[in-house]
Amino acid sequence: MKIDLRRFLSPAVMIGATLVAATLLLATFLWIFLGAPPRAEPGSVPAALTIIPAPTGTNTPIATATPQADQPATPIPGQISLGGYVQISGTEGQGLRIRTDPGLQGEFLFLGLDSEVFVIRDGPVELDGYSWWYLTAPYDELRAGWAASSFLEYVPAPTQ
Numbered sequence: 001m002k003i004d005l006r007r008f009l010s011p012a013v014m015i016g017a018t019l020v021a022a023t024l025l026l027a028t029f030l031w032i033f034l035g036a037p038p039r040a041e042p043g044s045v046p047a048a049l050t051i052i053p054a055p056t057g058t059n060t061p062i063a064t065a066t067p068q069a070d071q072p073a074t075p076i077p078g079q080i081s082l083g084g085y086v087q088i089s090g091t092e093g094q095g096l097r098i099r100t101d102p103g104l105q106g107e108f109l110f111l112g113l114d115s116e117v118f119v120i121r122d123g124p125v126e127l128d129g130y131s132w133w134y135l136t137a138p139y140d141e142l143r144a145g146w147a148a149s150s151f152l153e154y155v156p157a158p159t160q
Helices: 011-034
Strands: 085-088 096-099 108-112 117-127 130-137 140-148 152-155
Touching: 108 140, 117 140
Parallel strands: none
Antiparallel strands: 085 117, 085 152, 096 108, 096 140, 117 130, 130 140
């Protein structure tokens, strides 16, 4: 089968192709210039995103005394204790492995992130060179597990 190139390169085809290309080019310019956000007026300041870093604190002593069975768990101000609040810190962005059981052999459940806050529900348990506390997220009871105290710091209870 022989193709006649003269038919494809005829003046009518060339003019039509040029008109299509010019229309596409014009549509592209209109889209770029009319679709751009409006310029700020002189003297006005555009909005800026402000990132506030998480608060840092000093390490606090770890409470190792467990309340008696007949006494309610009362948080000791400034110390990690049952019923108190802690936040994860010192992991350098790596996060803290929350486990099913205390100790390094406990199965990994999830990764707690720096500055994430938890409530102490049980502990301490001394194992593998760490003090382990059972943590529960105040916003999700299913986000719970054992964590090493080396990466926890006391935070005051939120006000109601």
